[in-house]
Amino acid sequence: MSDPLFSQAVFAKPGKVQTAGLAKEQLTAYQRWELASFDAKPDAMPAAQSSTERLDVVNQKHPAEQPSAEQLLARQHAAAELQATLQQARETSYAEGQQAGYAEGIAQAQLNTAQLQTLLDNLQMALNQIDEQIAQSLLDLSLEIARKMVLATLQTKPEIILKIVSTAIASLPHFNQNAHLVLHPDDAALVREQMGEQLAQSGWQLFTDEQIERGGCRVETAH
Numbered sequence: 001m002s003d004p005l006f007s008q009a010v011f012a013k014p015g016k017v018q019t020a021g022l023a024k025e026q027l028t029a030y031q032r033w034e035l036a037s038f039d040a041k042p043d044a045m046p047a048a049q050s051s052t053e054r055l056d057v058v059n060q061k062h063p064a065e066q067p068s069a070e071q072l073l074a075r076q077h078a079a080a081e082l083q084a085t086l087q088q089a090r091e092t093s094y095a096e097g098q099q100a101g102y103a104e105g106i107a108q109a110q111l112n113t114a115q116l117q118t119l120l121d122n123l124q125m126a127l128n129q130i131d132e133q134i135a136q137s138l139l140d141l142s143l144e145i146a147r148k149m150v151l152a153t154l155q156t157k158p159e160i161i162l163k164i165v166s167t168a169i170a171s172l173p174h175f176n177q178n179a180h181l182v183l184h185p186d187d188a189a190l191v192r193e194q195m196g197e198q199l200a201q202s203g204w205q206l207f208t209d210e211q212i213e214r215g216g217c218r219v220e221t222a223h
Contacts, residue, residue, distance in 0.1 A: 159190065159194070160215075161183070161187045161190060161191060161214075161215060162190070162191060162194050162195060164215065164217065165181065165191050165195060165217065166195070169181075169199070169204065178203065178205075178221065179204050179205070179219060179220070179221050180204070180205050180206075180207050180219070180220040180221070181199065181206050181207065181217060181219060182209045182212060182217065182218040182219070182220060183206065183207075183208060183209070183212060183216075183217050184208065184210065184213060184214050184215075184216065185208040185210060186214060187214060187215070187217075188206055188207070188208040191206060192206055207220075
């Protein structure tokens, strides 16, 4: 059975809607149907859920497994072993560093001691050289003073050379055979005059040398 409303609407003239035979209530109960536009934009998609909300959903679906007592003990044991290993490494490093520092200190002390000993040895050598130089200087000074005193004495008492010659002959008895006594010409003249006979009896021969200072003498032998 056909719908009277449908028939009337279909066969109406274009642009107009036939309302004959329709009650007022029927006219107000319907709305004009229009084809939807293809340009209309679809409703916006709901906002994406945040990563935290998604994670909460996953956690709710797959709750985390709680470790067993054995696993907790194993983790604690591993952590304790790691801590002990680190402590042992620190102690070993400290001991090695302390030992290295001690050895380095000993080596430096030995080096300093050796350097100080070398310095002291050099200082002692310098002092010894100074002592030798001072001693030699004092000896030279003493000989120079004695020489000048002898020269001064010979000028006033030339016979003093006789005592010098007598002392030399008496202290060297093993040179009596073919021994030569060399004197300054001035001293030789006095000795020959005063001791010539004594020298001849003792086997001494008298010679002169101008290079010898007054008061000096030189003894020569054939042996």
